[in-house]
Amino acid sequence: MSIAILYEQAETDELGIKLTAKELGVDLVQIPFRKLLVSIGNMGIDIRNRNKTYHDLIESVDVVLNRAQSKNRRLYAARILETLDKKVLNPFSVEHTCFSKLWTLLKFWKSGVPIPKTMYVPLDSHEPRKDGGVVHNEEEIACLMQQTLGDKEIVIKPDAGSHGKEVRRARNLKDLLMILEETEPSISNPIGFLAQEMVEKWFYDLRVIVAKERGKEPYCHPRALARGGFRDFRTNTYLGNMVFDVDLPISLQNVAVRCGEAVGEQTEAWVLALDGMPIVGDDEFFDKADIQARLDRLVPLFERIKEIKRDQSKLHDFSSWNSRLENAFEDYMNSEAYQKIRSIIQESVRRHKVLFHEANSCPEFWEQTRLIAGANLAVLLFKCARSLLNDAGGSQFVDKA
Secondary structure (H helix, E strand, O other), rough: OOEEEOOOOOHHHHHHHHHHHHHHHOOOOOEEEEHHHEEEOEEEEEEEEEEOOOOOHHOOOOOEOOOOOOHHHHHHHHHHHHHHOEEEOOHHHHHHHHHHHHHHHHHHHHHOOOOOOEEEOOOOOOOOEOOOOEOOOHHHHHHHHHHOOOOOOOEEEEEEOOOOOOOOOOOOOHHHHHOOOOOEEEEOOOOOOOEEOOOOOOEEEEEEEEEEEEEEEEOOOEEEEEEEOOOOOOOOHHHHHHHEEEEEOHOOOOHHHHHHHHHHOOOOOOEEEEEEEEEEEEEEOOOOOHHHHHHHHHHHHHHHHHHHOOOOHHHHOOOHHHHHHHHHHHHHHHHHHHHHHHHHHHHHHHHOOOEEEEEEOOOOOOOOOHHOOOHHHHHHHHHHHHHHHHOOOOOOOOOOO
C-alpha cells in the first residue's frame, strides 16, 4: 500500500508534508505534475516528461495527496487520477465545489448554513458586438445589485479567485459603475462574478479546519487561525494581516462541520479550510486605537517571522529553517500584546455570530495554521489517506501524531 503527493513545485507546505512522512515512516511517492504531459488514445494513457514515464509509478500507488496550487490544475489532476482508479485527497467532487465561491455558497445555503447575501452575475459588464461596437450592461447590473443587496456597500469578487485578488469594495453607485466598467473575464473570473453584501470586518476573520476520515464522523479542529489587522477590508495574511489562535465554541465547531459535510457530501475523506467572518456590527467592545497600538507592538516580532519565511535556506536545510521559524513564532505568541489581542478575539468569537463564505481544498498550513492554530494538515492528510487504505489491508505506518 502506498501514498503519493502530487505537486507543482516544492514550497514550504510540500516540504512539511515530506518531513511529516519521514517522521511517520511513510515512503512517500512524488509526482511533479506541472512538469508532466498526459496523453490519451485508443492505445491507452501515458503520463510523462521528456525523459521518464510516470504511468507505472502512478499505477503502483493507492492514494494521492493532490497539492497542485492552481485550482484548475487540481481539478484536472483529480479527474485524471480518479479515471485511473486512484483515491485522491481531495476528490474531484470536492475540488469542483471549492473551485467556485458560488458553488460553495450554494452547498452551504442548501444545508442551512448562514451565509452572506450574495448575487451571481452571469454576464459580462460590457460585451463586444459583431459590428465592432460594445454593449454596455454596467448600469443595468448595478441597478439589479442595489435592488437585491440594497444601496449599502457592496463587495465585488471573482468567482474563482484566491488570496483576496481582484476583490473590490463599492461604497456607492459611482464606485459600483467604475468597478463594473473595469471588470473583464479572466482565468479567475471566467463566467460571471459575485456581488455580496458588505460584512464589515472589525479587525479579524477566521480560518477553520475541518476533516473527515473514511468510516468516521467529520471533525472540526477546535482551534482556529484568526487573521487580524486594520490594514485592509479583505481577509488574508497575504495582505499584511497578523495571525492569532482562538478556541472555537462547540456551537461554531458544529456549524463548521455542517459546512464540511455540505462540500464533502458522500465522499469518503477530505480536508478543508473554511473562511468565516464574525458579524460584529456596532458591538465593537474594545477600543480600536488600543488594538492598533498592540498590533504595532507586535510588528517587530512578526517581521522576524516574515524574514525567516523569506529565507530560501529552507530549500536545502528545511529542518534547521523550520526550527528557527518555530522559535520565532514562540516569541511572538508569548508576548503580552499577542495574548491581549487573542483574548479580545476569543471574547468576540464567544459573543458574535460567524458567517462562512468560502472553502479551500488546498490551504497553506505549515507556517501559520500549524504553529498558531496547532493544526498540522500534513498529519490530517496522512490520517485520511490511511483511512482510504483500510479496505486493502490497512495503513503502512504507525500514527505517531
